Amino acid sequence: MSKKPAFAVGDSTEMLCSVCDLEQPHKVLTVTKLGVITKAACETCETASTFTRGVKTSVAMGSGKSASPYDRNRKYRKGQAMTHDKFGRGEVTAVIEPHKIDVIFGDRVRRLIHSQE
Numbered sequence: 409m410s411k412k413p414a415f416a417v418g419d420s421t422e423m424l425c426s427v428c429d430l431e432q433p434h435k436v437l438t439v440t441k442l443g444v445i446t447k448a449a450c451e452t453c454e455t456a457s458t459f460t461r462g463v464k465t466s467v468a469m470g471s472g473k474s475a476s477p478y479d480r481n482r483k484y485r486k487g488q489a490m491t492h493d494k495f496g497r498g499e500v501t502a503v504i505e506p507h508k509i510d511v512i513f514g515d516r517v518r519r520l521i522h523s524q525e
């Protein structure tokens with residue numbers, strides 16, 4: 409196996425952005441002594457991602473609307489942003505019924521339940 413490339417703060421590298429849902433250039437924000445990226449920000453949406461041992465562990469939203477994780481017990485309104493375990497970042501496009509919402513993730517709309525309490 410060849411050596412892994414070592415990165416330095418300020419480097420740019422392509423990686424998957426979970427918000428853009430695309431491979432995007434990311435600016436390296438923090439690295440370990442060995443040059444392993446621990447934090448990098450998407451240059452397109454400014455979302456910063458943190459990594460532990462090369463695995464993405466969390467995503468912090470950039471300058472966009474704040475989005476909290478999808479919670480079926482919560483009541484959503486049109487225009488609210490959320491993050492979903494599988495689908496990533498989404499925004500409510502319509503409230504269909506008292507317990508159903510349409511949410512757009514990337515370019516796909518999914519129907520989710522809400523307000524279950």
Ligand SMILES: [Zn+2]
Nearest residue numbers: 425428450453
């Ligand atoms: Zn992005």
